[in-house]
Amino acid sequence: MIAFILRRLAFGAATVGGVLTFLFMLFFLYATPEDMARRALGDKAPPQAISTWIANHGYDRPLAWNPDAPADTLLVEHFRRSLSFDFGRSDADGMPIYQRIREGVGPSLALTLPLFVLGLLFSVALGLVVATFRDSYIDRAGLVLCVLTMSLSILLYIIGGQWLLGTVLRWFPVSGFDTDPAMLLRFVALPVLVGVFVSFGEQTRFYRTLFVEETSRDYVRTARAKGCGDGRVMWRHVLPNALIPIVTHVVVAIPLLFTGSILLESFFGIPGLGSMTVEAIHGNDFATLRAMVFLGSLLFIAAQIATDVLYTLLDPRIRLG
Amino acid sequence: MSTAVLEVSELTVRFPVGAARLPVVDGVALRLERGKTLALVGESGCGKSMTALALMRLVPKPGRIEAGSIQLEGEEIRELPVAAMRKIRGGRIAMIFQEPMTSLNPVRRVGVQVVEAIRLHEKISRPDARRRAIELFERVGIADAPTRFETYPHQLSGGLRQRVMIAMAIATHPAVLLADEPTTALDVTIQAQILELLRELQRSEGTAILLITHDLGVVAESADRVAVMYAGRVVEEASCRELLRAPRHPYSRALLAAMPAAARPGARLAEIPGTVPPPAQWEQGCRFAPRCEFAVENCRQTVPPLLAFGAGRGVACPIVAAGPCP
Ligand SMILES: Nc1ncnc2c1ncn2[C@@H]1O[C@H](COP(=O)(O)OP(=O)(O)OP(=O)(O)O)[C@@H](O)[C@H]1O
Ligand SMILES: [Mg+2]
Numbered sequence: 001m002i003a004f005i006l007r008r009l010a011f012g013a014a015t016v017g018g019v020l021t022f023l024f025m026l027f028f029l030y031a032t033p034e035d036m037a038r039r040a041l042g043d044k045a046p047p048q049a050i051s052t053w054i055a056n057h058g059y060d061r062p063l064a065w066n067p068d069a070p071a072d073t074l075l076v077e078h079f080r081r082s083l084s085f086d087f088g089r090s091d092a093d094g095m096p097i098y099q100r101i102r103e104g105v106g107p108s109l110a111l112t113l114p115l116f117v118l119g120l121l122f123s124v125a126l127g128l129v130v131a132t133f134r135d136s137y138i139d140r141a142g143l144v145l146c147v148l149t150m151s152l153s154i155l156l157y158i159i160g161g162q163w164l165l166g167t168v169l170r171w172f173p174v175s176g177f178d179t180d181p182a183m184l185l186r187f188v189a190l191p192v193l194v195g196v197f198v199s200f201g202e203q204t205r206f207y208r209t210l211f212v213e214e215t216s217r218d219y220v221r222t223a224r225a226k227g228c229g230d231g232r233v234m235w236r237h238v239l240p241n242a243l244i245p246i247v248t249h250v251v252v253a254i255p256l257l258f259t260g261s262i263l264l265e266s267f268f269g270i271p272g273l274g275s276m277t278v279e280a281i282h283g284n285d286f287a288t289l290r291a292m293v294f295l296g297s298l299l300f301i302a303a304q305i306a307t308d309v310l311y312t313l314l315d316p317r318i319r320l321g
Numbered sequence: 322m323s324t325a326v327l328e329v330s331e332l333t334v335r336f337p338v339g340a341a342r343l344p345v346v347d348g349v350a351l352r353l354e355r356g357k358t359l360a361l362v363g364e365s366g367c368g369k370s371m372t373a374l375a376l377m378r379l380v381p382k383p384g385r386i387e388a389g390s391i392q393l394e395g396e397e398i399r400e401l402p403v404a405a406m407r408k409i410r411g412g413r414i415a416m417i418f419q420e421p422m423t424s425l426n427p428v429r430r431v432g433v434q435v436v437e438a439i440r441l442h443e444k445i446s447r448p449d450a451r452r453r454a455i456e457l458f459e460r461v462g463i464a465d466a467p468t469r470f471e472t473y474p475h476q477l478s479g480g481l482r483q484r485v486m487i488a489m490a491i492a493t494h495p496a497v498l499l500a501d502e503p504t505t506a507l508d509v510t511i512q513a514q515i516l517e518l519l520r521e522l523q524r525s526e527g528t529a530i531l532l533i534t535h536d537l538g539v540v541a542e543s544a545d546r547v548a549v550m551y552a553g554r555v556v557e558e559a560s561c562r563e564l565l566r567a568p569r570h571p572y573s574r575a576l577l578a579a580m581p582a583a584a585r586p587g588a589r590l591a592e593i594p595g596t597v598p599p600p601a602q603w604e605q606g607c608r609f610a611p612r613c614e615f616a617v618e619n620c621r622q623t624v625p626p627l628l629a630f631g632a633g634r635g636v637a638c639p640i641v642a643a644g645p646c647p
Contacts, residue, residue: 164546218423223380226489227441236437240428295581316473317427318579 001312008305019297021137024078027290039284040091056130096196100276101291107177108260108272110188115195115264116257118262120250123200127207132234134212146267151229154198158267161194166263168203175269191268195261210245214238244315251307255299259292325392326529327353327376327414327497332389333366334375336600343600345384346371347553350627353497353529358402358520360532360540360561362576363550364597369533372550373499375533377414378406394496412442415490419502421482427473431485432470433457438489457488460519471550480511481502483519491522498523501533537580541565549573552597552608555627569636571613615640 037053038045045053054060064075081088082117087097113306130142164294166174172190223237259265260274273292280288312318326478334346341633346368353359361369374380388628391399398409418424427435435454439445445453451470457467461484474482490498500519504512520543523530531545540547544637545560549570557570568574595612604610610620617640627635628642636642 061641218420219426221379222418222424222486222489223426225377225410225416226438227407227409228437229407237426237429242428244428315428316609 004312005305005309008308012192012301012305015301016298018262019294019301020079023082023290023293024075027065027286028059028074028078031286033057036091036284036286047126058088058162074233082165082290087291088287089288090280090285092280092283097288097291100288101273101295102146102251103275104177104260104271104273105258106272107270108265108274109265109270110184111195111259111270111272112257114260115192116189116253118192119199119203122196124202124207126200126204127211128234128239130204131208131215132209132230134208134215146204147233148201149197150201154263157194157198161190162267165190165193172277175267177270187268187270191264191270193220193262195264206249207242207246211238214242217241224295247310247314248307251303251310252300253303254306255296255303258299259296323345324355326355326394327351327531328390329376330390332375332391332526333387334374334384335387336369336384338601342387343603344387345553345600346375348389349555350558351531351548351555353427353531354545355496355529356527356534357545358523358530358543360534360544360547361550362535362537362547363534364535364576365548365595366599368553369550370403370501373416373501373533376497376499377410377416379410389556403526403538408442411438411490411495412493413495413497414497415493415495416499416501417462417486417503419505419507421479422474422641423484424486425482427474428473429473430479431474431482433462435485435489436491438492438638442493445481454488454492455490458485461485461491461522462514463488463578470603478511479507480515483511483515485535487515487518487522491526491528493547494526497529497531499531499533502535503532503538505536512539519543535576537565549576552603553600553624554637555607556609557637564635569630569634569639569641570609570638571615575612603632632636 003034033054034050036057036059037050041049041053051060059074060079061072061074063076064073066073069076070076080086087100087101090100100242126142130139143231162174163172173187174190175187176186178184210236215233219241220233220237223233228237258273259277260270260272263272263279264270265272266278276288279285280292329349329351329540332346332349332351333344335344337343346484349360349368349372351359351372355543361372363369365447371380373385375386378386378391378401380386383442387398389399390397393409393413398406401409404509425431432451432454435457436447436450439450440454441448443450455466455470463469463481465486466570469477469481474485483506487503498519503519507515516539519530519532522528532539533541540561544586545556547561547564548555549557549568551562553573556566557568557573559569565577569579578594593612596619598604598608598611604621606619606621607613607616607625610616613620618641625637625639626640627637630636630642
């Protein structure tokens with residue numbers, strides 16, 4: 001088990017290296033420092049201003065080869081800074097990126113965490129119900145509901161929700177954010193509602209398929225032959241087995257919680273990492289973008305490792321040396 | 322004649338396929354007696370498993386029991402409400418299956434699965450149920466029971482898994498045990514051990530056993546009576562000795578002739594010409610007619626009922642029943 005975890009960690013480290021190399025190629029080779037400066041300053045900027053911008057942002061080192069000081073290159077600097085989470089300052093306004101991320105994580109999680117937990121509980125529960133009563137009118141009603149919510153655009157739910165629940169009924173504020181817990185709840189409720197609504201159709205269908213497939217297994221027939229009722233069959237037999245694919249499906253989604261929801265955050269004015277990423281794109285803030293992409297990949301890789309480890313804990317058949 | 326523990330008549334199970342409703346079990350009659358074993362034999366796909374599942378009212382959707390009567394110790398259970406049926410399943414009728422590999426829940430310890438079987442039917446504390454389950458493990462010949470109790474199914478051999486299934490099935494002293502090819506997936510020595518275990522349990526508990534198999538060797542060893550099924554119908558029903566000595570129905574004969582032991586050394590192993598037709602292609606008359614060497618025009622027109630043939634024997638073939646054996 002320990003050896004397995006170590007091996008997975010080694011693979012993870014190699015993947016991180018690959019991600020950093022790719023980022024380097026994208027941001028320094030494909031888009032050169034001069035390109036970045038031109039984008040930031042405009043096409044008509046004098047050469048003087050461009051070289052000042054490049055020097056100010058620390059992009060004036062040699063790319064990867066410096067005979068005088070081998071460590072003093074953009075490549076080494078890129079790896080060193082990324083791996084020590086020293087992302088430097090924003091290319092746009094000079095704010096320390098680390099501080100910006102710390103400020104953005106909170107609002108992002110305030111939105112995505114309840115969205116994730118509620119969405120998961122809701123769709124797993126509904127999936128269990130429709131799978132238990134499969135091929136009955138309950139199942140068909142569930143199907144209609146899921147397909148209906150799946151077939152309309154998220155923009156419709158956002159705008160419709162803001163208009164109906166925010167403007168007309170005045171149940172929730174239309175957009176904005178506050179750190180005071182009571183206010184926070186009011187601000188976050190509407191985007192969470194919209195988010196759950198948008199995702200539960202697809203999720204429920206996924207879980208239903210999973211549960212229905214599980215109920216056709218032989219051990220389920222044995223459980224019924226023992227005298228288990230529908231509820232017991234689902235809870236004690238089908239769910240523990242279905243947990244294995246559910247966990248894989250769910251854990252992979254966890255890192256995306258930290259990076260926030262780009263669409264929901266920008267529409268509801270939540271100052272999280274999603275909004276920050278959008279601003280960075282608009283503001284030609286390459287340093288921030290680089291940091292966000294790197295962190296996203298890192299979290300994703302961590303989730304993959306966690307999934308594999310959880311897998312072995314949930315499924316006694318998997319024994320790894 | 323002793324009293325029947327389970328008496329089944331006119332049992333019909335249909336599956337909707339397209340517009341048709343195929344009778345995969347068609348008017349089957351069976352009678353299980355206390356302490357006796359009835360073997361149900363027939364080629365693959367003839368409806369043996371479906372018959373057993375129907376007795377438990379566990380026919381998978383979209384199949385349905387459409388007609389017939391199932392009497393358990395004199396009580397009609399075909400229309401019994403679901404809750405009452407749950408008490409019977411695993412309580413008074415238990416079942417074991419062909420695939421001990423997949424029939425146990427892979428993510429739960431085997432002991433817990435036996436404990437569940439006990440606690441579903443008896444008000445008994447967890448530690449007491451656990452003690453009982455370990456006793457059951459010992460009873461079915463699982464060595465080192467307390468250790469094996471904590472293992473997962475994949476850690477046990479096929480034979481041990483089948484023993485766990487049997488422990489689970491006999492936990493509540495059922496009156497009827499349905500054994501659906503309990504030894505098919507096991508190798509020969511283990512097979513003999515499991516059959517011996519079932520016989521021994523039957524002797525001490527008086528369980529009535531329905532033994533589904535397509536191995537006539539198993540039949541010869543374990544059964545008191547035999548019902549031969551072909552394409553959803555019982556075509557012959559007789560005592561084990563008589564059937565093996567002198568099968569009457571053309572299908573029973575063909576089945577016996579195809580058995581390796583029946584072939585003399587050097588003789589060519591007989592084969593039944595043709596294959597079992599799938600339910601969608603069943604004829605309106607005798608379903609064996611297309612493969613039968615004695616078939617006459619009338620065989621293809623009307624369904625032959627199970628006709629009495631001597632004492633305690635039935636054959637669904639008017640030609641054979643009518644007289645001198647062709
Ligand atoms: N869902 C279904 N839809 C239609 N027909 C079905 C369905 N399930 C089973 N059948 C049919 O029921 C018939 C009986 O199957 P059953 O499993 O009882 O056969 P069996 O005698 O137990 O065969 P085996 O020896 O292979 O176990 C088969 O012909 C099969 O085609
Ligand atoms: Mg079968």
